[in-house]
Amino acid sequence: MPKILTPDEVLRFRDRMCDHALATFAKHGVEGITLRGLAADLSCSRTTPYRYFKDKADILAALRKREFGRLADAQEATLKQETEPRKQLVALASTYLQFAIKEPDTYRVMYQVVQQNPSQYTELATEILRSGEPIRRVVQASVSAGIMHGDPTNIGYMLWAGLHGLIALHLADLLGDEREIEELATVMIRSLGRAVSTEPSKTAAARRTSKKL
Amino acid sequence: MPKILTPDEVLRFRDRMCDHALATFAKHGVEGITLRGLAADLSCSRTTPYRYFKDKADILAALRKREFGRLADAQEATLKQETEPRKQLVALASTYLQFAIKEPDTYRVMYQVVQQNPSQYTELATEILRSGEPIRRVVQASVSAGIMHGDPTNIGYMLWAGLHGLIALHLADLLGDEREIEELATVMIRSLGRAVSTEPSKTAAARRTSKKL
DNA sequence: GTTTTTTAATTGACAATGTCAATTAAAAAT
DNA sequence: ATTTTTAATTGACATTGTCAATTAAAAAAC
Numbered sequence: 218m219p220k221i222l223t224p225d226e227v228l229r230f231r232d233r234m235c236d237h238a239l240a241t242f243a244k245h246g247v248e249g250i251t252l253r254g255l256a257a258d259l260s261c262s263r264t265t266p267y268r269y270f271k272d273k274a275d276i277l278a279a280l281r282k283r284e285f286g287r288l289a290d291a292q293e294a295t296l297k298q299e300t301e302p303r304k305q306l307v308a309l310a311s312t313y314l315q316f317a318i319k320e321p322d323t324y325r326v327m328y329q330v331v332q333q334n335p336s337q338y339t340e341l342a343t344e345i346l347r348s349g350e351p352i353r354r355v356v357q358a359s360v361s362a363g364i365m366h367g368d369p370t371n372i373g374y375m376l377w378a379g380l381h382g383l384i385a386l387h388l389a390d391l392l393g394d395e396r397e398i399e400e401l402a403t404v405m406i407r408s409l410g411r412a413v414s415t416e417p418s419k420t421a422a423a424r425r426t427s428k429k430l
Numbered sequence: 431m432p433k434i435l436t437p438d439e440v441l442r443f444r445d446r447m448c449d450h451a452l453a454t455f456a457k458h459g460v461e462g463i464t465l466r467g468l469a470a471d472l473s474c475s476r477t478t479p480y481r482y483f484k485d486k487a488d489i490l491a492a493l494r495k496r497e498f499g500r501l502a503d504a505q506e507a508t509l510k511q512e513t514e515p516r517k518q519l520v521a522l523a524s525t526y527l528q529f530a531i532k533e534p535d536t537y538r539v540m541y542q543v544v545q546q547n548p549s550q551y552t553e554l555a556t557e558i559l560r561s562g563e564p565i566r567r568v569v570q571a572s573v574s575a576g577i578m579h580g581d582p583t584n585i586g587y588m589l590w591a592g593l594h595g596l597i598a599l600h601l602a603d604l605l606g607d608e609r610e611i612e613e614l615a616t617v618m619i620r621s622l623g624r625a626v627s628t629e630p631s632k633t634a635a636a637r638r639t640s641k642k643l
Numbered sequence: 644g645t646t647t648t649t650t651a652a653t654t655g656a657c658a659a660t661g662t663c664a665a666t667t668a669a670a671a672a673t
Numbered sequence: 674a675t676t677t678t679t680a681a682t683t684g685a686c687a688t689t690g691t692c693a694a695t696t697a698a699a700a701a702a703c
Contacts, residue, residue: 221651268650374599375617377599382595405622464661475683477681
């Protein structure tokens with residue numbers, strides 16, 4: 218029953234597709250995601266998706282873009298709820314961690330499916346960047362305020378890497394239950410924050426002791 | 431030209447298969463790996479691999495097992511070259527990082543292809559565990575010697591997570607060149623090591639200040 | 644209101660893939 | 674020399690991603 222497609226209908230179709238793609242991924246992994254299966258879920262023909270997506274990879278990219286966008290929204294909202302840089306950082310780390318813990322399959326699909334994405338999917342790249350912006354911004358503010366010292370970008374990466382690494386181990390079932398990863402994250406973020414913070418001042422002295430890694 | 435297969439010939443076939451699987455992965459990603467293509471690389475029929483592997487996933491598992499084994503060997507060798515716990519930890523972190531930097535595709539195939547069941551491939555699971563053992567052991571020794579305090583397993587996980595997280599960002603082209611990641615790793619490991627070390631002693635006091643993450 | 648045009652959706656077709664059953668052929672055992 | 678074991682190949686089939694051709698329905702033109 219063809220008629221002209223409103224932009225809203227296109228978005229709704231793409232959104233439903235992402236829903237089913239994520240559900241299938243959660244149940245059967247990335248191998249279980251099949252174009253024809255998704256089409257069946259939407260009760261349309263096998264090639265109808267081609268009117269809404271370039272190809273199969275484009276569906277995965279759209280899904281990942283959407284979820285990175287949700288994470289970015291959550292981080293931006295968290296950032297606004299606090300004003301003090303230290304509390305902001307703690308809150309951002311907590312939000313990031315909770316996102317991954319509560320929606321493990323979502324986090325998995327966001328990162329695990331990093332098969333061949335260079336910068337071809339520009340919208341996805343934008344959302345990824347946006348999801349990391351809040352942490353980068355609070356670090357930048359901390360550096361400007363003299364609370365931290367060093368390259369804000371690098372410090373942001375270190376914090377991000379710490380969180381992502383912990384989550385990766387957790388999702389690989391190499392860690393314990395929720396409380397354990399939260400505890401680990403607490404220690405880790407606190408430690409990394411202290412490492413680049415100018416406050417304790419003991420840090421700089423300790424750094425000079427061991428020169429090479 | 432069938433004859434009886436010696437265990438050595440079986441191993442050689444499996445090894446060649448892993449070689450080509452890794453090379454293909456490096457060139458065309460995990461999607462580019464095809465049973466028939468690998469068979470063609472080995473100049474054998476399409477179904478010959480089934481005599482040496484259970485199925486396609488089994489080939490990937492064998493490859494990952496082999497590479498985790500190589501990493502484990504490197505870590506064990508590194509551990510033996512030092513005696514002082516601090517130097518051991520630094521050396522282990524460096525070896526781990528260099529492995530990932532020098533063979534990015536190898537590291538990718540080891541972790542990115544985590545679609546498989548954890549406990550289904552017992553040999554792979556064993557090698558993964560073994561690759562983490564040296565760090566765990568040196569942390570354990572440090573705790574026993576009073577240099578560090580806390581749960582050795584958790585501390586080991588934290589260090590592992592930090593390294594893995596940084597490498598993940600690096601492999602996703604979200605970091606700069608080699609020198610940059612090494613610098614980041616230096617700061618990170620040093621910081622995490624200090625966090626759990628009893629030496630500065632200032633740490634315990636600072637920990638008590640902020641209770642919740 | 645009828646015809647034409649545009650556009651959404653379906654069907655048909657094809658090559659590529661993973662895997663199994665049946666078959667061939669070569670070495671080992673008898 | 675014959676039988677048995679075992680390695681390797683071929684044939685076959687269902688699934689998959691994707692494109693070309695086709696159908697059908699809504700919008701536009703007349």
